[in-house]
Amino acid sequence: MKHFLMATGALALSLAPLHAQNFDDPEEFAKQQEQLQAEPMGPEGQPWLQHIGDGMVETADLGIEGPATVCFSNAGVNNPWRVVGYTNMTEEVENHDSIAEFIHVDAEGSDDKQIADIDDLLAGGDCDVMIVSPNTTAALTPAVERACEAMPVIVFDRGVNTDCPVTFVHPVGGYGFGIQGAEFIAENVEEGADVLMLRILPGVDVLETRYSAGRRILDEAGLNIVGAEFTDGDNAKTKSIVEDYLMRGNIDAVWMDAGATAVAAIEAFEDSGYEIPVFVGEDQQDFLRKWQDEGLTAIAPTYPTFQWRTAVIAAARVIEGEALPGPEWVLPQPAITQDNLDEYVNPAMPPLHYAMCGCEDMANYPGAWGGN
């Protein structure tokens, strides 16, 4: 009981900051909706070099001389998306003679550890440029600020609350992801159709924004959201949840905030003997293959892993003293649709490989990514 009282106290006190934490920001939503439509600048067919918006930062005055040491503080390689991304990264490093050494430290998903890692690198890493993929935005800000004082810093994937890094590399963003999937559903089902929303877990900003954008569009289209469930990214749990919903009622479309468990959700329909409805997945090979084999009506929004390449390219440009897009390097965020599905399905690649890796033309493809 006492805990309950304490927790209630915590609730009362926390209401204010909870409101401040806004994952449903109409301005950001509109901005990302626009960016999805924008024509990116840069070489065509190489989205990892492209950028949306025309801000550039000069790096000649940073005074780094090549070849130099690049240090990378990684939040972790604790899921297949990060594994594919990290492979992109190490392969990209090979392309740059200006990067003499590439030091990688892995925080295994802990903020505390990543702060310590950055401090270690600053104390003795002999780094010339640092790349940081923050585990969380708020917690890593002070560590990144300290790093900025010592050397040029490049941040990618999740951001930090400071503009001291040379640039922040990221694709359009979570709202964009949510928009692409939900708009596809709205176009492909009748008004009033039943939509099940599957989410990984609460609280992660990139996932929350996907959900709020998706929900907004589904609501505006007059669709009936039968439920929004957390799956913990667990296949077995996902399958059980969908089976339970099927026992209780109809589902015309499934929206997901991340595609890792999409195939398990599809199997729940198959195993229970139902038609597979309209599906939103992601660019993992197992989903794309299922889509192609079963002829689904589906879309795969992406959060491209090629941004891991871009971070290295940005570091190389800093060393070479070239200008680069900044203070934000916004990458395009293409979705895989029926029209270009065949380009991305590749049975030689592992089931959990993310197809939008921009890695097909790299030297060690597909071996380094686990393909045959």
Add this chain to the structure above:
Amino acid sequence: MTDRPDTQNAKRRLPQINPVWILLAALIVAIIFMNPGFVEPTGYMNFLKRAAPLAILAAGQVYVITSGGFDLSVGSLITLVVVGSSMLTNNDPTATYWVIPVMLGIGLGVGALNGLIVCFLRVPSLIATLGMMITLNGVAFLWSGGAPRGYLPDTFRFFGRELIRDVPLVRFIPISVIVLVVVVGLFAWLMHRTNLGRHVHAIGDNPVAARLAGVAVNRVRVTAFMLSGLSGAIAGILLGGFAGVSTDVGTGYELQAITAAVLGGAQLLGGRGSVPAAVGGALALTAIFTLLNFLGLPQPVRQVVQGLILIAAVALAMHRRKQTGT
């Protein structure tokens, strides 16, 4: 749980009903009340199919607990089995017939290693299996380079996914339910009808006395860990079959298995434990999750309820033991 009959007064001769069955019955009544569809075969068969991996794990875990230890490594073992199977089968449906025995062998091997570390290096099982948990997780990732490299072929997924249709009375039976019945039957027989089971109880109760009585303490303990490892491998095969490849399938299963065994009245640090009751505990735990799901309660509430039930179940067991003086 409050309607526990007062066992103190009379009926001392009658065998006591393990409270886990009362709990399970109450939960099932509540589920049927919430969702009448549960009495249909699709309802209860799906329930059993879902509970099968945990029930099998609990049946294995109860050996280790009864012998006086813990096995925290089974969750990672499940992950290793799923990832390893996808690596070994490498999309070849005919590989299943040798991959499954290999996986069962890995389960037995991991269990044996746990047992040997506990018995001969004298590392407490909590730490030994914690180390094993971390190591196996690393091995699974190291083996696959971070993400599994192959699909699990349908032949492998048969055990966790397929059904036998057109069965009289129940319409269909999931293969995993058959696996559950067979494995649990075997584990229960070993525990309650053989010398091994008596020895497991004896060393959990008092290892020194057991040794003096001529029980090969180390061999029995290693066997207990091997059975737990075996149950982990079987659970992994079922989970991989049910849901396909992923990298964190087993997360959290070790604590759920211990919880299930404890709900079934197994006594931590040994001496007391029953396979059927542990399976009952696993079914009750799954039923709790199902019920909370039907009630539409969010994840946090589920955690709180699980925590309260866990403490209450053990507190009640201790209370009963004190009253009955055993």
Add this chain to the structure above:
Amino acid sequence: MSIAEDAPPRKTGFRFERWAPLILLVGAFVIYVGIALATDQAQYLTFDNLIAILGRSIALGITAIGQTFVILVASIDLSVASLISATAVLASVVMDGSPAMIVPAVLAAVALGGVVGVTNGLVVSGLKVNPLIATLGMSLIIQGCLSAFVSNFAGEVPEAFQVFAYGEVGPFPLALLFLAAMAVIAWAVLKFTKFGSDMYAVGGNEEAARFAGIKTGRIVVLSHVICSVCAAIAGLYLASRLRSGAPWIGSDGVYDLESIAVVVIGGTVLAGGRGGIWGTMAGMLIFSLIDSVFNIAGVDSFAKQVLRGIIIVAAVAFYAIRSKRIVA
């Protein structure tokens, strides 16, 4: 291992246990220096760097000090990780950026720790629930209550409070000195007070301690309170370090299992009654050194896990192998 075999049994055995954590620590340090030299990265051997290593695992160290107390009385606490999250969030929410609220926030966090500790202690000693289950249940309850209300970083720690994690006194981080002070106090409590000797008695043999007139229940409750308050302080430290609290910081840091591993590697016996604070501190430093060795050697993060698991088991086996007891 050869040391273990060389040492004659009996009398020196006691000594060996006493010095084992130090031997392990020196071993870890030698490996660190060796790897730094072998990989031609002597820059990692500077004073600054050694301080950085010492400061790597402050939160783990604070938690492990508390964990030592419960393990000494043959109990255990699996609820520290969720308690760390809960107190970090509570403190950061109460402060919400205002320096005036620092004191109330600290008091609230410590009070929450106290309440959890008392409850854990009473459930363990009063209801006789196995401590593993009692604190696992408590952990679920705390985590559930917490995530019912917050799902992300909540509140904000004012600059003034960030001194706790980022302040420096001369060349030393403030938090490091704080940890050292806590260790000294804990050592003094265990060594010089009646409560301390009672704890060893209860952990060694609860029945005997009770017959000797020790109020064993009270000792168990008190050690749980100390453990939970330490976890609350670790939560405060993390809130200061991360500038806010989030409901996952405790579980992400695996402080429950890691703190137990640190204590055990430090030579405190899970069965209770033997061990001490300096071993725990050595255990914490070993963990920090291992992390740093992995970083400078550039060990693949999956291989890291494999090695860490093996190291934990091997380190514990290093002393346990000589015991004649049958372990749980």
